Amino acid sequence: MLLKASSVSLKLKLPVLMVVLTVAFVITVSFLIYTMAERSIRENVASAQASKAQAGAQALSFSIGAAQRDVVNLAAQPTTFRAINNFERVIGMIEDDDQIGYLKKHFVTENPNTEQRADLVDPGDGSYYSQSHVTYHPTFVQTSELNGYSDIYLISPTGLVLYSIHKQSDFAETITGPVLADTPLSRVAQGALAAEPGAVVVEDFSPYAPAGSNTAFLASPVLSKRGDTVGVIAVRIGTELVQSALTANLADTAHENIFLVSPDGLARSPSVVEGAFEMLTELPDAPHIAAARDQVAGQFEDVVTAAGQRATAVVIPLNLAGFNWSLIMETDSDTAFAMVYRIRWMVLSLIGASFVVSIIVSWAAANRVTRPIHHLRDVTNALANKDYDIDIPGRTRGDEFGDLARSLDTFRDKLTSADEASSREEDSRKQTNLVVDEMSHALSELQEGNLVCEINTAFSPHYEDxxxxxxxxxxxxxxxxxxxxxxxxxxxxxxxxxxxxxxxxxxxxxxxxxxxxxxxxxxxxxxxxxxxxxxxxxxxxxxxxxxxxxxxxxxxxxxxxxxxxxxxxxxxxxxxxxxxxxxxxxxxxxxxxxxxxxxxxxxxxxxxxxxxxxxxxxxxxxxxxxxxxxxxxxxxxxxxxxxxxxxxxxxxxxxxxxxxxxxxxxxxxxxxxxxxxxxxxxxxxxxxxxxxxxxxxxxxxxxxxxxxxxxxxxxxxxxxxxxxxxSRFQIDAPIDADAPARWEDLSDTQDVQHG
Structure with a gap:
C-alpha cells in the first residue's frame, strides 16, 4: 500500500525530492541537448547531401550541355562538311565490285590493331578513301579524346555510315540495313536527317549491340553553304562520361550512391556502390524512386535502397534537353548518423551517473537540513503551550535556520506583549460601543428626513474627529x-x-x-x-x-x-x-x-x-x-x-x-x-x-x-x-409656532413674497 506524501517524514521526503528534481533536470537538459544535436547533425547531413547532389547535377548538366553544343559546332565546321563529301565521293571511286566489303576488309577484318582499331590511320592500300582517312581521322580522334566521347560517326544522306573512329561492326553499314535497323544509332540518324539546322537529336542510354554496351547518342544535321542537308554527324556517349560527372564530388563511394532514373523506373546510370544494381535495371518501388519517376524534387529519410540498406535520399529532377532524368543520391543512414548514435549513448550514460550521484548528495544534504528543523519544531510546540522561558537554539547561525530562530525569539516577546494588551483592548471596546450608539441614533433621525440632528455629546479623543x-x-x-x-x-x-x-x-x-x-x-x-x-x-x-x-x-x-x-x-x-x-x-x-x-x-x-x-x-x-x-x-x-x-x-x-x-x-x-x-x-x-x-x-x-x-x-x-x-427633508429647526418646520413650507412662503 502506497503512503501519502503528507505522512512521510521530511528526512525521507527531502532526499527523494532532490533526487527526482536532479534526475528530471538532467534528463530534460540531456534530452534538449540531444534533440538539438540530432537536429543539427541531420540538417548538416541533409545540407551536405543536397550540396553533393546539386554539384553532381550541375556537373552532369554541364557535361551533357557541352556535348550538345560541341555536336552543333562540329556539324557547322567546314571540316565536317568536307569530310562527308570526300568520304561519300571516294567510296564510289574504289576500284572493286564490293566497295563496302573492301572497306570492311582493310579497316575491320584485316586491321592489325585488334584491340584498338582506332590506332589504324592508313591501311596502306593506296585508295582515295585511305588518303581521306589519313587527313580527317586524327582530328576526329583528338576531338573524341578531349570530350570523352566513345565514338564519332559520319553518315551520308542515304544512311550509310561513311566513317567511325573505332571501326566496329556498324562501320560501312546503312542505318536501315540488318545490322543497324531499329538501333539507337539508326533512330538518332534518321531524326537528325529530318531535323532543323542547328538542332540536336538525342537517344537515351539503351543497349547497343555493335558496341556491346549501354550507350547514348547525340546527332545533328550537317548543312552545305546553300543550307541543304548533306549528312549527319553523331557521337556515342558511354556511361563513363555520366559517372565521372556524377561522382566528381563524392569521397565515400562505399556508403554514398548517386545515379539517374527515368520516368519508366529504369536506372539510366550504373550504381556507384558495387553490386547494388546495373544500368537499365528496374528499381524497387521506394518513395524516393517514385518521386524520381514523377519528376518531383525532395529529401527522404529512412528509405530502403536497392541493396536493402536504410538510407537518406535526395531527388533532383534534371532539366536536360532530350534526357528526361531525375538524379538520386543515397547515403547510408548508419554512416551518416553515426555521431547521433554516439551522442545518444553518452546522454544515457550521463543520466545514469547523475542518478547515482544525486542519491548520495541528496541524502547527505537532507540530514544537514532536517536536524535544525527538528529543534525548531520542539521550540514551536513549547511556545504553543505558553512556555515562554524555553531556550531557542541556533540564534547565532547565519543561514535561514538562524533567521527562523531569531524570528521565534521575537515572536515569543510579542506573545508576552499581547497578553498585556488584552486588558487595554477591553477598555477601548466600551468606548467604541458608546460611539456606535450615538452614531446609530443620529443616523436613524437622518433616515427619517431630519437634517438638524447634530451630535452634541463629546466623544473620546480617538473618536472626536x-x-x-x-x-x-x-x-x-x-x-x-x-x-x-x-x-x-x-x-x-x-x-x-x-x-x-x-x-x-x-x-x-x-x-x-x-x-x-x-x-x-x-x-x-x-x-x-x-x-x-x-x-x-x-x-x-x-x-x-x-x-x-x-x-x-x-x-x-x-x-x-x-x-x-x-x-x-x-x-x-x-x-x-x-x-x-x-x-x-x-x-x-x-x-x-x-x-x-x-x-x-x-x-x-x-x-x-x-x-x-x-x-x-x-x-x-x-x-x-x-x-x-x-x-x-x-x-x-x-x-x-x-x-x-x-x-x-x-x-x-x-x-x-x-x-x-x-x-x-x-x-x-x-x-x-x-x-x-x-x-x-x-x-x-x-x-x-x-x-x-x-x-x-x-x-x-x-x-x-x-x-x-x-x-x-x-x-x-x-x-x-x-x-x-x-419637501420631505427638515433642514431648519422650528423657531416658534408660526414659523415653517419643513422646506416645502419655506418655499411656499418665498413664492408668495416673490408674487
Missing amino acids: LRKNYNRSLENLRQSLREVVEAAHHVDRFSQEQRAAANDMAERTESQGSTLEKTASAMQDLTQRLRDTAEKATEVDSTMRVTRREAEQSNEVVRSAVAAMDQIQQASAEISKFINLIDDIAFQTNLLALNAGVEAARAGEAGAGFAVVASEVRNLARRASEAAGEIQALTSASEEHVANGVSMVDRAGDALTSIIQQVTAVSDLISEIAGGVQHQSQGLEDINAAMRELDAVTQQNTAMAEEASASSQLLQSEANTLSQVT
Missing part, C-alpha cells in the same frame, strides 16, 4: 438641498417659457412644410417633362447618326465605282496599244507580201504559185488592218463613254459629300440641343432633389419642435417632482 465630521457633513447637506430647491423653481419657470416658444415654432414650421411640398410637386412635374424632351432629342440624334453612316457608305460605293471606271479606262488604253501593234504587224505583213509578189513575178512561171500565196497574204493583212481599225474605233467610243461615266460618278460623289457634310452639321446641332436639354434636365433634377431634402428637413424641424414642446412639459413635471422630493 468622527463627531465633528458628521456635524459638518450634515450642515453641507442642508445647504445643498436649499440650492437644489431654488434651482427646481427656476427650471419650472424656464420650462414654461420654452414650451410656449416651441409650440409657436411647430405651427410655423408645419405651414412652411406644406408650402415646400407643393413646390416640390411642381418641380418634379417640370423635371419629368424636360426628361421626356431630352430622350426624344437623343432619339433624333441617333437617327441622324444612322443617316450619316448610310451616306458615308454610299460615298464609299461611289468611290469604288470611280475606281472601277478608271480601271476600265486603263484596260481600254492597253487594248488600244495591242490594236496598234496588230495594225503595225498587218502593215509589215502587207509589205512582205508585196515584196514576195515582186520576187514571184521576177521568177516567172516558177514563182506563179508563190505569187498567189503572196496575194492571199496581202488580202489577209488588209482585212486584219481593217478589223483593227474598227476595233480601235469601238475602243475609242468606249473610252469616251467611260470618261462620261467617270465624270457623272464624280459629280454624284461630290453631291453625296455635300449631303454628308450637311447631315453632319445637322447631327452636331441636334447633339448640342440634346446635350443642353440633358444638362437642363439634370439641373432641374438637382433642384428637385434639393427641394425634397429641404422638405425633409422642414418635416424634421416640425418634429423636433413638437419634441421640444414635449420635453419642456416633461422638464416642468420633473421640476415639480424634485420639489416634492426635497
